[in-house]
Amino acid sequence: MNRATEKGFDRARGTWELLLELELKRGRLRRSLIEALRGAIQGGRLPAGTVLPSSRRLAADLGVSRGVATDAYDQLASEGYLEVKARSAPVVAPVAMAPPPTADPAPRRWHFDFHATTPDVGLFPRRMWVRAVERALRVAPDSALDYGDGRGRVELRIALSSYLARVRGVCVDPGRIVVTQGFGHGLDLLCRVLAESGASTMAMETPSHPELWGTVTRSGLRLVGCPVDSDGLLTDELEMLHADAAVVAPAHQFPTGVVMAPGRRLALVDWAAARDALVIEDDYDAEFRYDRTPVGAVQGLDPERVAHIGTASKTFAPGVRLGWMSLPADLVERVRMRRVLSDSGSPAIDQLALADLLSTGEYERHVVRARHEYRRRRDRLVRTLARKLPRLRFGGAAAGMQLLLQLPAEVDDVAIADAAASRGIAVRAVSPLHLNRSCERGLLLGYGRLSESRIEAAVGALSSVIIEAGASDRVV
16 A cells, blocks of 8 residues: 655754655565655655664654665665664765756846845845844734734734824724735735726826736736826826726836826825725835925825825835735725735734834834935935936936936937846836837936945946937937
């Protein structure tokens, strides 16, 4: 008959579990055991250095005589698969049978990296985070390690409710906050809930994140683009799109960097009320405003029509994978159920750690330090661009971690970005970020991955590419 047994080595040397599948038939005991062990070694399941059970223990676990186990080990030792020493458990020998596991390709290393969607992860407060995790582990009840509320830990939702009200002007009860793994995750949850409720069309700013377009369409919603100008989303055009919901970034639009004007903000919530539609507010980097106090969230104007989404991806690091949604009352239960069905929630200890940092003020102190660092980088970038490329303009509020370098409409910004990449410079062209046809051309310059000391050299290298393309000779 077929038997599957789990084996381990001596506890004094650690614990190592092994699954063996073999046929224990009279007359084939030794052969079956030898073949099972040899196959596991050849297939790479038992790599060199793995300690196997003693012959006595293996025999007891399999229900065979010790002689069967000893003979199997002796045979594999004679073949060179095992190293057997007196009074020691057998050890798998270094044999080159199975190819080593294929490693993931290393990410490309850029000489100058203008990626605009990533913060400086080197600023992540590791010691602060470790202390918060340790405190969370000390005080967390056992129930925190069980399956929990699909909305997330109540401690984090309470801390977020207080923080968002004070810093972003968000009006929300902790019971209406759902913890997510970032903006994309929150958008996916909302899109699927909307589609299940009969919605058909989602409007999104253009230009915007192409990575998010697929999130919308995969949910079954039709995606339409609504243009942006220097005052933000063109709400007059939004009314003609017959959308059931709209994704907007009023505080700092990506990639243009514009801030939505007060009149447009009011028009946006009026549109949502008139159409019984939902506004999904992407508040991705509002903490980083350098020339004035950040504008409040649109959600405060109409909490029953706006779903506000924020994350720790820009303030801490994308790898933390913690975000949050402040939802209209009628969406909370549907989103909670969708969250439970999708992944059962975010890591509880990490949620408790973030709640601790929010409650003690350490989170905000880190944000202030990061804000000062990014402001110095932006100021240096602006000065260097003005000197190296004086005929080109750049747009966007003094905020976030990127600015938009505008190029003449007849210039191929994709070709310039490709030419820059060939020289080890990572920069993103703007034209592919448009959902609708547009004559806008430009380059998105992020400074999250550029230290202040490297900005001068980075701009110098990029300006050489732009000048060679003839783009700096024309006024935008």
